[in-house]
Amino acid sequence: MSVGRTPATMTEIAAALGVSSATVSNALSGKGRVSAELSAKIRQAADELGYVPSHAARALRTGRTAVIGLVLPDISNPLFPQIAQAIEQAAAAAGYGVLIADSRGEIAQQTAAIGRLVERGVDGMIVVPRRGSRIGDVGTPIAIIDSPSTPGNTVSSDHRDGGVQMGRHLASLGHQKVLLIANSRQSNVQNDRVGGLEAGLGSDACCETLWVEEMEVSQGVGCALGLAARVADGYTAFAAVYDLLALRALTELQRDGIDVPLQASVSGFDDLVWSSVVMPPITTLRQNLAMIAERAVEALGGVIAERDAATRKPASVERNGAGVPMTLVIRQSTGPTMYSVVAAAAHARKDSR
Amino acid sequence: MSVGRTPATMTEIAAALGVSSATVSNALSGKGRVSAELSAKIRQAADELGYVPSHAARALRTGRTAVIGLVLPDISNPLFPQIAQAIEQAAAAAGYGVLIADSRGEIAQQTAAIGRLVERGVDGMIVVPRRGSRIGDVGTPIAIIDSPSTPGNTVSSDHRDGGVQMGRHLASLGHQKVLLIANSRQSNVQNDRVGGLEAGLGSDACCETLWVEEMEVSQGVGCALGLAARVADGYTAFAAVYDLLALRALTELQRDGIDVPLQASVSGFDDLVWSSVVMPPITTLRQNLAMIAERAVEALGGVIAERDAATRKPASVERNGAGVPMTLVIRQSTGPTMYSVVAAAAHARKDSR
DNA sequence: CCAAGGTGATTAATCGTTTAATCAACCATA
DNA sequence: TATGGTTGATTAAACGATTAATCACCTTGG
Structure with a gap:
């Protein structure tokens, strides 16, 4: 390949064609006034010389710089790869490079990371x-990906509506007593999802929320959630607020000999x-995430453009749009309660004979 | 805060102190010859003016540019966040920024991503x-993170030794018939791990390797692995080559009513x-990963330094070091086989009376 | 007293692009 | 034939840091 060559510069192209470097710049950027023919010649020369x-x-x-920074919180978040990928793709399409900065959980680190990027x-x-x-x-222009309830230049999924969808799904399967499993009351996203779930399940459903973080301060990190007892107590579904919690619930139930979904349904968020x-x-x-990333990059591009139009205000424009819809992915961890299954089976038996 | 100010330049510092900008550059970089007192004054002025x-x-x-690129394969790899985090940290410590490029699985994309970075x-x-x-x-200088068996400027964990550790652990628990679960024969890493496992289990153990990828071409992606049948067949342990497979094995076993670790042990790799x-x-x-990242960045820094010392060869120096050791994390998914438990219990009963 | 050497600072060029200002033609209109 | 407007290109000055070359001055030794 022609790699390894010293990349040609505009000046070199100009010299090769006997024109001025300004003309080359104009031709390649399409900004100034350059005749069509000369422009074409310049473009060709640029190609041939391998201009970069x-x-x-x-x-x-x-x-x-044509570079945007991506600041992520606790990177242990398994959703991170997908976000990073989506952002990188959207950014590349918009001509930006993506510089990552990890804020390693700590809030001070978050500030430091932002500082480094700046x-x-x-x-x-x-x-x-x-x-x-x-x-x-x-x-510096900023776009935030969090929850629609976050103020500022924010783009995000419609977590509440997602909760509603899941709540309806569970309700439609006949679940009346549902345990919501979340981690932290601090999280806007989790609160939105919980709210949505409650709404979607309807007012006649009985649901309680288990805040794992709080449970763990007394019982230790990674403690059992006591779900088998809940099943005995009449709960037929466990709606976690993200997949890691769903997984934790699923394995705990299975270990305790409870069949999912026959005896209890389990659901999550994020499709990890x-x-x-x-x-x-x-x-x-x-x-x-692709759409979220696109919108975030687009919004950011907008703010950047505005800012260098009016080089006055840092202008963190509030363009808080509608949430991006989430899509329900129904798999085998949710199903009708055993009672309805039994009833349906009895029904079928009666019908078929 | 003093953010939002136009960042001061060297020329401004120079003007403020009535010296030349070259002197400022020398003072701040510590390169040329500047008197200690002037140097101190310059540094102070730089601070006060908020020089960036x-x-x-x-x-x-x-x-x-003081920026290095990070090219990652299928980003869906859940290990990615940790790698990215470790690299970012090591790079930041070495004064580098990290630009990410996702190769989205496709090998062509990998080349494209590399090109963009260049x-x-x-x-x-x-x-x-x-x-x-x-x-x-x-x-452009490159460092590769893969497996010690990869040629080139590579740094990686000692996957084989990891396999040996796990093999010994299982063997010490009394497992004689072990199913190794891997995905692709193409992967150096997976091959190393399988080899290590076999070695660690010893020659008197009976082990077979299940290549999931191959199984899925006939049975469909996400198919059941048929582990319950294996248990019936006398297998007492399932050693997966990465945690996602271990999880798949664990949940399948549990769903089929097999107790882990009482009836079968399950192990993985990577601690996701x-x-x-x-x-x-x-x-x-x-x-x-922290150590791997450090070494990778360090190795890369070395190659970069060499390259701009002798601006001749692109010099992808082969400095393939020893693998970084992995550490065994023993949790509850592995244990003695039921038979030995029963035997030990009988033993204990006999002893205590 | 002069040459040699060292020290501390300055000068000025350079990296490659962009862009405002300028200029030379050329055509059309008064 | 002047005047004015277009068009197509050039000139030259940035942007901010680095660095080789130079310079002025001082010390020291012969």
Whole structure:
């Protein structure tokens, strides 16, 4: 291949064609006034010489780096890869590179990470904030991916509606007594989902929410959730607020000899990798991360454009749009309660004979 | 805060102190000859004025961007977040920013992603290659994270030794008939782990390897692995080559009413998020990703330094070091076989009376 | 007293692109 | 034939840091 060559510069192209470098710049950017024929010749020469624009020079001159930062919270979040992938793809399509910064859980680290990105001169950044934290103005355009209830330039899934969908799904299967499993009351996302679930299940359903984080302070991290007892207590479904909790519930139930979904249904959120490979595969809600990423990048691009139009205000425009819909993925971890199954079976028996 | 200010430049510092900008540069970089007192004054002024070096200008002048690229394979790999985090941390410590590039599984995408990074002028890149792919010379320093059996400038865990550790652990629990569960024969990492497991279990153990990928071509993706039948067949342990497979095995066994670890043990690799929260928590091997990342960044830094010392060869130095050790994390998914438990219980009963 | 050497600072060029300002033709209109 | 407007290209000045070359000054030794 022709790799390894010293990449040609505009000046070289200009010299090769006997024109000025300004003309080359104009031709390639399509900005100034260049005759069509010369423009074509320049483009061709650029191709032949293997011209690669110098991002550094361009950044120096224009003050824009064409790089955005991606700040992520506790990276242990298994949804992270998908978000990162989606953002990277959307950013690449919009001509941006993506610089990552991990905030390692700590809120101070989040600020530090943002600072590092700013120093590196990113044009803007997309932040998935640590739950319960607020991002201050850093003089750089920011877009936030969190929950629609977060103020600011936010884009996110419609977590509440997702909850509603799942709630309706469970209700339609006949579940009346449902345990909602969440982790932290601090999380906007989790609260939205819980709210949605309650709404979707309807007012005649009996549901309680188990906040795992609180349970763990007394019983230790990774403690059993005591779900078998709940089943004995009449609960027929466990709706977790994200798949990791769903998995925890599923395995605990199975270990205690409870059949899923025959004796109890289990559902989650986010459709993480394992959700489809465990046995039974988990019913969950998938986020449209590609769309979220696109919107985030687009929103960010908008703010960036505005900002260098009016180089006055850092202008963190509030363009909080509608939430991106989530799609329900029904698998085998949810089903009718055993009683309805039995009833239906009896019904079928009667019918068939 | 003092954010939002126009960041001061070297020229401004120089003007404020009535010295030349070259002196400021020398003082701050500690390179040229500057008197100690002037140097101190300059440093102080830099602080007060809130000097932030322009990466763009520096990059333009020196040709080095202080950014490295991180190329990842199928991003769905749940280990990815941890790798990314570790790399980011190590890179930040070494003064590098990390630009991500996702190769979305496709091998062509991998090449494209690498190309994009090169165009952006990264100083080097760290590649976690798609399994079975080889990276060509792109005229940019590269470090690879894969398996010690990969040629090139590679750093990785000692997967084989990890397998040996797990094999010994299982053997010590009395397991003689073990099913190894892997996905693809193409993967160096998986092959290393399988080899290690076989070695660790010893020659008198009976073990077979189940290649899930091959099974799925005939039975469909996500098919049952038929482990219950294996248990009936005398298998007492299932050693998966990564945690996702272990999870799949665990849930399948539990669904079929087999008690883990009483009737069968299950083990994995990588200690992914869920491994500790499922019930029972999974025995696994943890990679020392922090160390791997450090070494990768360090190795890359070395190659970069060499390259701009001798601006001749692209010099992808072969500095294939020893594998980084993995650590065995014993949890509740592995235990003695039921028979030995029964035997031990009988033994105990006899002893106590 | 002069040459040699060291020290601390400055000068000026350079990296590659962008862009405002300028200029030379050329055509059309008064 | 001047005047004015277009068109197509050039000039030259940035952007901010680095660095080789130079310079002025001071010390030291012969």
